[in-house]
Amino acid sequence: MTSSAFQSLILPFRQKLYCFAFRLLGNEEDAKDVVQDAFIRVWNNREKMPELQSLEAWCMRITRNVALDRLKSRKYRITDDLDRAGEVPSVHQSPHQHAEKSDVMRRVHAAIARLPEKYRTVLQLRDMDGLSYQEIADMLEIGLAEVKINLHRARKTVREQLQNLQVYGIQ
Amino acid sequence: MEYNDIRALLNKYWACESTEEEEAELRVFYAGHEGKLPADLQEAAPLFQYFNDCSAVPDMPELFTDKPAPWDEPQHPAIVRSLWQGWMKYAAAVLVAAGLLYSADSFRDKKTDAMAFADTYSDPKLAYEQTQRALQLLSKNLNRGKNEMQKIAYFNEATSIVEGKN
Structure with missing residues (x-):
């Protein structure tokens, strides 16, 4: 080439x-x-x-x-600088709302970061990068069924953690 | 969009049955919604807010500013060969071919000599008769030469007598 x-x-x-x-x-x-x-x-x-x-x-x-x-x-750890998520505060948010949102974002980030790597990657590719199931399957060299299973487990795990957040009144 | 529609989309989302367009609708809904949501819809709000925040990626930096991109480097520098490198190659090939021919020729000569000294007859009786004939022919010719030499000897002897040498 x-x-x-x-x-x-x-x-x-x-x-x-x-x-x-x-x-x-x-x-x-x-x-x-x-x-x-x-x-x-x-x-x-x-x-x-x-x-x-x-x-x-x-x-x-x-x-x-x-x-x-x-x-x-590098024993790299993804920096928990999800502060970026709250770095640009909405004009409609009070400082208290802004801090609360940053805290929630940090917890969502932590919940996703705790997922096994194969679940986290599929979740990221689908929900953040917007790839189709077929594109994800091609990229990871796995079948469509496995993509859906991994995504389902990833979403289910994150959902459970979000429910815990609400049940314990963190949000 | 009605909350019931969002609930339906959310159910499909959690079951991984939603399409890309439906997931995009959910993201748009949660990104644009202000105010309090029903409890069941509130559950997914932080997640979609997170996805929305993560969609903000910094601008793409310029690549290969500290080192050259490999595709910009010359691929295979041209190899310049001098003229003699070309004809020396052919000369060497010719020499090798000549050497091989000479060797083959020598080998063939040796083989011919060896055949000359090898027995070529199959019938000893016939070979004996042929040899005898050849020897008789040789003998006959030798005798003819001997007679001629005797005549010369007589002539020389007579010449000496005439000259009075004896």
Whole structure:
């Protein structure tokens, strides 16, 4: 594959890959490094491209692997800076409402972060990145049924934790 | 949108039976809703609020600012070969071919010599007769030469007598 073909076929995915990496790592600088490393890996394996059914799913898979390697190698912990979620307070919110919302967001984030990795990834890909079941299956190299099972378990677990939040009056 | 519609969509969402469009409707509903919600709808509000907040991703930074992108580097630098590298290759091939031909030719000559000294007859009696004939022919020709030499000897002897040497 030539340089120009690579740039026209692969580089358009960069925004999507960056969003995906950012949500996995929660850090702009690391997300950028991961996308760069993923592109280098894609380039080094470009001879496989003609055999692939979905270049996008392949790029996403490589990005995910690079991000997971980074998480493992550095004993990385996703920073609990979900403060970002509350950094831009709504004009309609009082300081008290804003603080309360930040706290709730932090708890939702923690509930998702506690999920097993395969559940968390499916939930992120579906509910945050907006991928279809088929795209998720292609990316993770699993069947559609497994995607739905993992997503169902992820949502169910998160739901139970949200119910606990309400039952114990945290919100 | 009516709360009942949202309840129906939520049920489908938790059962993983909702479509992408229906999930988008839920996100829009929870992002835009202000005020208090019924308790059963409130359950999912933090989750959809979280999804909505997470949809804000920082701007895409410029990539490969600290190192060159691998696809921008020259792929295979052209290898410049001098002229002699080209013809030396063919000369070497010709020399090798000539050596092989010479070796094959020598081998064939040796084989021919070996055949000349090997027994070629199958019938000993016939071989004996043929040999005898050949020897008789040789003997006959030798005798003819001997007679001619005797004549020359007589002539020389007569010449000596005439010259008075004896």
